[in-house]
Amino acid sequence: MGGANNESLASGFSFLSDKSEKVFVAGHRGLVGSAIVRKLQSLGFTNIIVRTHAELDLTVQSAVDAFFATERPSYVILAAAKVGGIHANNTYPADFIAVNLQIQTNVIDSSYRHGVKKLLFLGSSCIYPKFAPQPIPENALLTGPLESTNEWYAIAKIAGIKMCQAYRIQHKFDAISGMPTNLYGPNDNFHPENSHVLPALMRRFHEAKVGGAKEVVVWGTGSPLREFLHVDDLADGVVFLMDSYSGLEHVNVGSGTEVTIKELAELVKEVVGFEGELVWDSSKPDGTPRKLMDNSKIAEMGWTAKTGLKDGLMDTYKWYLENVQNIKK
Ligand SMILES: NC(=O)C1=CN([C@@H]2O[C@H](COP(=O)(O)OP(=O)(O)OC[C@H]3O[C@@H](n4cnc5c(N)ncnc54)[C@H](OP(=O)(O)O)[C@@H]3O)[C@@H](O)[C@H]2O)C=CC1
Numbered sequence: 601m602g603g604a605n606n607e608s609l610a611s612g613f614s615f616l617s618d619k620s621e622k623v624f625v626a627g628h629r630g631l632v633g634s635a636i637v638r639k640l641q642s643l644g645f646t647n648i649i650v651r652t653h654a655e656l657d658l659t660v661q662s663a664v665d666a667f668f669a670t671e672r673p674s675y676v677i678l679a680a681a682k683v684g685g686i687h688a689n690n691t692y693p694a695d696f697i698a699v700n701l702q703i704q705t706n707v708i709d710s711s712y713r714h715g716v717k718k719l720l721f722l723g724s725s726c727i728y729p730k731f732a733p734q735p736i737p738e739n740a741l742l743t744g745p746l747e748s749t750n751e752w753y754a755i756a757k758i759a760g761i762k763m764c765q766a767y768r769i770q771h772k773f774d775a776i777s778g779m780p781t782n783l784y785g786p787n788d789n790f791h792p793e794n795s796h797v798l799p800a801l802m803r804r805f806h807e808a809k810v811g812g813a814k815e816v817v818v819w820g821t822g823s824p825l826r827e828f829l830h831v832d833d834l835a836d837g838v839v840f841l842m843d844s845y846s847g848l849e850h851v852n853v854g855s856g857t858e859v860t861i862k863e864l865a866e867l868v869k870e871v872v873g874f875e876g877e878l879v880w881d882s883s884k885p886d887g888t889p890r891k892l893m894d895n896s897k898i899a900e901m902g903w904t905a906k907t908g909l910k911d912g913l914m915d916t917y918k919w920y921l922e923n924v925q926n927i928k929k
């Protein structure tokens with residue numbers, strides 16, 4: 601995508617040049633938001649603003665507007681959303697479309713109206729058509745039908761990308777969008793049904809190991825392919841985009857490597873140390889057959905992921921063991 605509307609609006613400042621600037625990280629207790637806060641703290645940012653869901657419900661427009669009027673952050677990273685795996689997306693379509701449209705509309709609009717210098721919106725690889733070319737380039741957006749298990753969430757995320765583009769075109773607001781692939785790591789949602797595959801399997805294998813079970817049930821056929829990115833790599837990529845990218849088109853952020861769900865299940869089993877059998881429940885949906893993102897755009901800008909899947913899984917399982925008593929989800 602080129603032309604005048606794709607111009608950089610980042611004249612006169614750089615995200616990393618003044619670490620005393622106020623940065624609002626929305627969704628700071630989640631998988632992504634907590635990793636971004638860790639990253640910003642490690643870089644020396646001193647003015648990170650956070651609010652829990654209880655303190656500020658981002659679906660309430662008047663509350664969001666009052667927050668921005670009072671706090672007046674310079675930068676916003678939007679990692680608050682209604683998020684879940686294939687079952688949750690399939691079961692609560694109204695929540696996934698409505699809550700996400702509300703949160704992102706409120707935060708993007710208030711950010712613009714209260715003088716935020718730059719905002720980064722997070723989408724997801726599920727925005728792309730179910731049968732997109734692989735690896736999926738950014739320009740595959742809106743070229744075909746979506747995967748049915750997550751179309752409601754995908755429509756909200758596509759609207760978020762378009763809202764950032766519209767505010768950039770009409771208002772010269774420096775709103776950019778990053779599209780992460782499937783993520784995992786510390787502070788993930790380990791809910792037995794509503795989580796994504798990786799934390800779901802980690803918990804199921806762990807509980808089977810501790811309980812002495814002989815079998816663990818895994819959903820679907822095991823044949824779908826997924827690309828996984830450690831959330832600390834994503835946080836690094838988000839900071840990279842905040843500092844280096846100012847353009848109309850969204851940017852894919854992935855690891856570039858994919859595994860089948862069967863391979864993932866075997867790897868999680870090994871890392872957790874479960875010695876029983878896998879049983880496949882083919883009554884559960886597989887979802888999209890493959891969604892490997894084309895990461896060449898961000899790679900050409902100078903960013904690539906660092907964490908291999910096995911190392912990332914070991915790191916996540918270590919975190920899980922240290923925090924398992926506190927996992928409420
Ligand atoms: N996890 C993944 O694999 C992927 C995630 N992404 C994107 O990354 C972003 C973050 O996802 P992730 O960290 O996994 O999600 P989490 O569910 O771990 O965290 C989401 C955060 O948003 C907060 N939140 C939700 N609703 C509201 C609300 N109404 N008001 C205020 N805060 C709210 C949650 O708070 P609380 O829990 O208290 O409700 C939580 O802290 C999302 O935009 C998601 O689409 C993209 C690709 C893959």
Ligand SMILES: C[C@H]1O[C@H](OP(=O)(O)OP(=O)(O)OC[C@H]2O[C@@H](n3cnc4c(=O)[nH]c(N)nc43)[C@H](O)[C@@H]2O)[C@@H](O)[C@@H](O)C1=O
Binds near residue numbers: 685687750
């Ligand atoms: C990030 C992305 O995440 C969601 O899409 P998804 O990639 O299909 O997500 P998933 O992690 O839930 O499943 C991946 C695969 O794994 C299989 N699978 C096996 N066993 C379990 C299991 O126990 N739990 C889950 N959840 N899946 C399982 C499952 O059947 C599927 O084949 C989107 O809705 C949307 O939220 C989005 O953008």
